[in-house]
Amino acid sequence: MTIRAIIVEDEANSREILRNYLKKYCPEVDLKGEAASIQEGLKLIGENDLDLVFLDVEMPFGNAFDLLDKVPERNFETVFVTAYNHYAMDALNNHAAYYLMKPINIDELVKAVEYVVEIRKKENALEDKVLQPKLKSVEGKITLPQQDGFQVLNVQDILYCKADDNYTEIFLENKKILVSKTLKYFEEALAEFPFARIHKSYLVNVNEVIKYRKGKGGSVVVSNGKELSVSASKKKEFLAYF
Numbered sequence: 001m002t003i004r005a006i007i008v009e010d011e012a013n014s015r016e017i018l019r020n021y022l023k024k025y026c027p028e029v030d031l032k033g034e035a036a037s038i039q040e041g042l043k044l045i046g047e048n049d050l051d052l053v054f055l056d057v058e059m060p061f062g063n064a065f066d067l068l069d070k071v072p073e074r075n076f077e078t079v080f081v082t083a084y085n086h087y088a089m090d091a092l093n094n095h096a097a098y099y100l101m102k103p104i105n106i107d108e109l110v111k112a113v114e115y116v117v118e119i120r121k122k123e124n125a126l127e128d129k130v131l132q133p134k135l136k137s138v139e140g141k142i143t144l145p146q147q148d149g150f151q152v153l154n155v156q157d158i159l160y161c162k163a164d165d166n167y168t169e170i171f172l173e174n175k176k177i178l179v180s181k182t183l184k185y186f187e188e189a190l191a192e193f194p195f196a197r198i199h200k201s202y203l204v205n206v207n208e209v210i211k212y213r214k215g216k217g218g219s220v221v222v223s224n225g226k227e228l229s230v231s232a233s234k235k236k237e238f239l240a241y242f
Contacts, residue, residue, distance in 0.1 A: 001117050005052040007034045008041035008067065009081065010059045018054060018081065018104060025106055026113045038067045050076040052097075052116050057082035075214050077116045077232070097232050115236070122239040126212045133194060133206045133241050142189060144170065144179050151177070155193050159222050161186050161203040173224060196238045198230045206241045 005022075009015045015034050022029045032048045035041035038059060045053065053076050057064045064080060077097040085101060097119065098112035142158075144151045153170070162169040163183035170177040170186075179186075187197050194206040204222060211221040218230040220238075230238055 001028060001121055003029050003051045003113065003116060003120065004032055004048065005029050005054060006032050006041070006044045006048065006050060007054045008038075008044075008059075008064075009034070009054070009056040010036050011056070012036070014056065014081075014102065018109075021104060021106060021109055022113075025110055028117060029113060038062045038070075041067055042070055045071055045074075045076075051120050052077050052079060052113075054079050054081055056080075057084060077119060079112050079116070119236060119239070122236075122242075123212070123214050123218065126239065126242055127214055133209070140193060144177060145181065146179075153177075155190065156205075156207070158190075158195075158205050159208045159224055160205060160226075160228060161195075163201045171224070171226075194241065196234075196241055198228065198234050198238050200231065202228050204228060212239070212242075 007015050007018055009018065015036075019031065019034070022031060029052070032050065033044045035044050038061065041053075041055075055064045055067065055078055057080055064078075064082075068074070068078070079098040079100060080096050081100045081102065081104065083102040097116055098108075100108055100112060140155045141152050142155050144153060153172075157172050159171045159173065161183060162171065164178070166180065166182055168179050168181055168183050168186055170179060183197075183201070183203055187195070187203050190203070195203055196206050197203050198220065204220065208223045209220045210223055212230075213219045213221070213227075218232075218235055219227050220230060221227050
């Protein structure tokens, strides 16, 4: 599979190193162009249908996150390349597929590209199709603690769970239930069933997912029509269900 990519990096020497590494070690990457600034990067993004953007964090007159803010509906994966490790959390929150430290380690670069290739293959196969999960629903029940006792639910009736600080909202077909437990609690409680943690805020019943859509992190549509974000760090694990 060919990966269409660009490099956005203000240092000419860094662009040259990355370009040469990609040519030698990642032949599946088709480099469509290079940019030395945010504005040049935005121009290249607008002119090309891209799978991957290698993006330096620190640039003149802004940074990588300023660029990404200007591309709200992005369909490409992002690999951050930086000399500063304190941007890791920001990169994660901006749905980065990978985070490379300078000087670039060739093995890590190859892993980053392989990761994107695998993701794009799966996304292309699943995008906007009616999904059929590999796993079938397993019958079971879960107990929800309440102020006046507890409530018992059939696991298969849960569409998805949403984090709300130290509470969790349990969404059923026609109602939701607020429970004073964290999403992590339900992730562990439902571990034996086909539930996937797709985002820091969402745990979804895989059997209720009907569509997957590519995007900056991707998203899924569940059977009630609700669209939920998929974070880049959870994407590969989630797509493996299908």
